[in-house]
Amino acid sequence: MAKYEFTSNLLTGNAIIDKEHRELIDAVNKLLEACSGGKGAEQLKATTKFLNDYVDKHFAHEEQLQQQSSYPNYTAHKAFHEKYKQTLREITSGFSDAPSFADTTKLNGHIGVLITHIKTEDKRLGEFLNKK
Numbered sequence: 001m002a003k004y005e006f007t008s009n010l011l012t013g014n015a016i017i018d019k020e021h022r023e024l025i026d027a028v029n030k031l032l033e034a035c036s037g038g039k040g041a042e043q044l045k046a047t048t049k050f051l052n053d054y055v056d057k058h059f060a061h062e063e064q065l066q067q068q069s070s071y072p073n074y075t076a077h078k079a080f081h082e083k084y085k086q087t088l089r090e091i092t093s094g095f096s097d098a099p100s101f102a103d104t105t106k107l108n109g110h111i112g113v114l115i116t117h118i119k120t121e122d123k124r125l126g127e128f129l130n131k132k
């Protein structure tokens with residue numbers, strides 16, 4: 001069963017961002033599934049790498065959209081992204097050997113931060129882009 005679901009309250013109104021958020025949640029669920037064991041070390045390594053890479057790619061896309069549209073909140077939004085990526089790498093760095101309960105709890109907490117960011121800052125960005 002998927003742990004996180006892409007629900008309508010996560011929609012930002014920007015098709016590219018929404019599509020990528022959907023993929024992001026998918027990647028989170030796959031990593032959590034691998035964390036819960038039974039999938040083997042290879043799967044854990046692959047899903048950890050995929051999530052980190054996907055977050056990098058997606059944040060870069062959002063930042064590009066912000067720069068192209070002269071988004072006024074760009075600096076703060078980018079600062080959040082940088083810190084978020086760094087913390088995600090710190091949390092998942094030990095995942096190649098079986099992640100502990102504490103590690104997965106930390107990861108879940110960090111995903112919660114992302115969901116809140118989507119519901120607030122990314123929604124604000126989506127509204128701005130739609131008014132352009």
Ligand SMILES: [Fe+2]
Nearest residue numbers: 062117121122
């Ligand atoms: Fe964002």
